[in-house]
Every structure is written in C-alpha cells, then in structure tokens.
Amino acid sequence: MATPPWAMAADLPEIESRGSMSVATEDNYAPFNYIENGQPVGFNADVLVALREYADFDVKQDILPWTGLLAAVSTGQYDMALTGASVSDERLRVFNYTAPYASAQHFAITRAGDGSIKSVADLSGKTLGVQAGSVLLSRLPELEKMLKESGGELGKVVQYESYPEAFADLANGRLDFVIDSAVPVNTLVASKPNVFAKGPAVSGPGYVSWPIPKSSPELLAYMNGFLDHLRDSGQLAALQEKWFGESFPNLPTVPLTSVEQFHELQASSQ
Numbered sequence: 001m002a003t004p005p006w007a008m009a010a011d012l013p014e015i016e017s018r019g020s021m022s023v024a025t026e027d028n029y030a031p032f033n034y035i036e037n038g039q040p041v042g043f044n045a046d047v048l049v050a051l052r053e054y055a056d057f058d059v060k061q062d063i064l065p066w067t068g069l070l071a072a073v074s075t076g077q078y079d080m081a082l083t084g085a086s087v088s089d090e091r092l093r094v095f096n097y098t099a100p101y102a103s104a105q106h107f108a109i110t111r112a113g114d115g116s117i118k119s120v121a122d123l124s125g126k127t128l129g130v131q132a133g134s135v136l137l138s139r140l141p142e143l144e145k146m147l148k149e150s151g152g153e154l155g156k157v158v159q160y161e162s163y164p165e166a167f168a169d170l171a172n173g174r175l176d177f178v179i180d181s182a183v184p185v186n187t188l189v190a191s192k193p194n195v196f197a198k199g200p201a202v203s204g205p206g207y208v209s210w211p212i213p214k215s216s217p218e219l220l221a222y223m224n225g226f227l228d229h230l231r232d233s234g235q236l237a238a239l240q241e242k243w244f245g246e247s248f249p250n251l252p253t254v255p256l257t258s259v260e261q262f263h264e265l266q267a268s269s270q
Helices: 012-018 043-054 066-074 140-149 163-171 182-191 217-233 235-244 259-268
Strands: 020-026 033-036 039-041 058-064 095-097 106-111 128-131 157-160 177-181 196-201 207-209 211-213
Touching (some): 012 217, 020 043, 043 217, 066 095, 066 211, 106 182, 157 163
Parallel strands (some): 128 177
16 A cells, blocks of 8 residues: 555654644553554543644544554654654664653563562563563563573563563463563553562663654654643643653653663663
C-alpha cells in the first residue's frame, strides 16, 4: 500500500503548511497506550486529546504493533511516535527526544509469593522474559554486569512480541521473571497483587519520552513546548497521577539530543 502524502515525516514548517501531523502510537503497553473495549486508552491517548486542542493543525493517528513502530517513524512514514518509548544510546543516534515524562528504571517482575527472588543475585541463571526490540532488551548488559559482580550469570532470555504474552508465561511458570520499566511494573502489580510482585531494580536510571527524527528540530522544539504547556498548566502532573500512580516533578525539562547528554543526566540522578 502506498504511503499517503500526509504520512511522510516532515519538520514543523511543512506540517503547518500541509495542515496535519502524523503520529504513530502502539496498542499493547499499559498504561502508556493500549486498547480497552475496542478504544485506545492510556496516558498518551489522553495526551493526544490535549495535543489536538493545543495544535493549530490536525493530528492524525495510526495504531501500530510496537515491533514496527519506531522503524516506521525512522523511515519517514510518520512524523513522530506518541508512545511510551524509553531513551537509549542506540535510539539517540536516530531520534531526538522531548524532555522525559516518566521514569524508566527497569525492575524484575516475579510471581507473587515466590520467595526465591529477593535480590539481584537471586536472578542468576533464571529464565527471563523481555519485549523484542525494546530498550529493556538492549540494557540487559547492565543486569549481566550486576550478576557477575555477585558471582552469578544471566540466564536464558526469551523475547516476546508483547508484554501480556510474557506476563502469561510468568504466571504459569514458563518464566522466572520478566523485566519492565517502573511505570508498567507498578501498574501491573497494583492491578494483580495476588499474581505478580515487584522485584529488584535491574538497571540504572532511565527516561520515557517521545522520539522525533533528528531531521525535525523545529518539531522537537514545538513538542517540547507542548510538554512545557502541560507541565505549567498542571495537566502533566494530573495525567501522571491518573495513569502512573505518581507524578515525576524532578525529571529533566530539556530535550534529549545526544548520548553524552543522556549519560550526564543519568549520572546526575544517581
């Protein structure tokens, strides 16, 4: 199928000229973006409503599976991703990010009542689940280093298209633990406390933000201005409390544009 003209990635002047921006969102990553009763819901679904009120142009949305979403943005099929994308070294070589809107430190998720996992050392040799193509997968060397320091080793890694599949395998005993970032971990455990439990941290600090192609610096500035608007009006904190169970008042407020800057921010927050 040919890509419609409005879906070609562009910087802000072209978006304003054509009167529309195309954004890609995902469909299965609560509480950021997911489907409930056939409708998109989550933090970014509410943000999309606010963005349409803020913008002087139309905002067109397509809902995609996570595994192809960032590739679709990087190849110009969409202008940006409005989703729960963690920042990473690899992605910063392709995208700039607006200022973060959530923490993305990674944690182990275990079965409720599993007394065999109390610390990182207890994860040695155990089978873990993680989403394919995710920052969580790319940051596994951090866990591997933590395990080696305690005399252990990384066990079998099973990759999943979506997290519900991984959680199902964790619940039925096919996995020993699943790795996810702070916000979805808190959401999952709060919703199913008799099934899942929050385990030890398995990474250093991290951030969740919106990725925008490096060829669109004016769009980056525009979306960061929109984020400032949400923060200054109190809408950002309200949406964070609603969907994440907590606000994040101490996150950086500047766009993330280089690996070096990202590492400096991580070091300063430890």
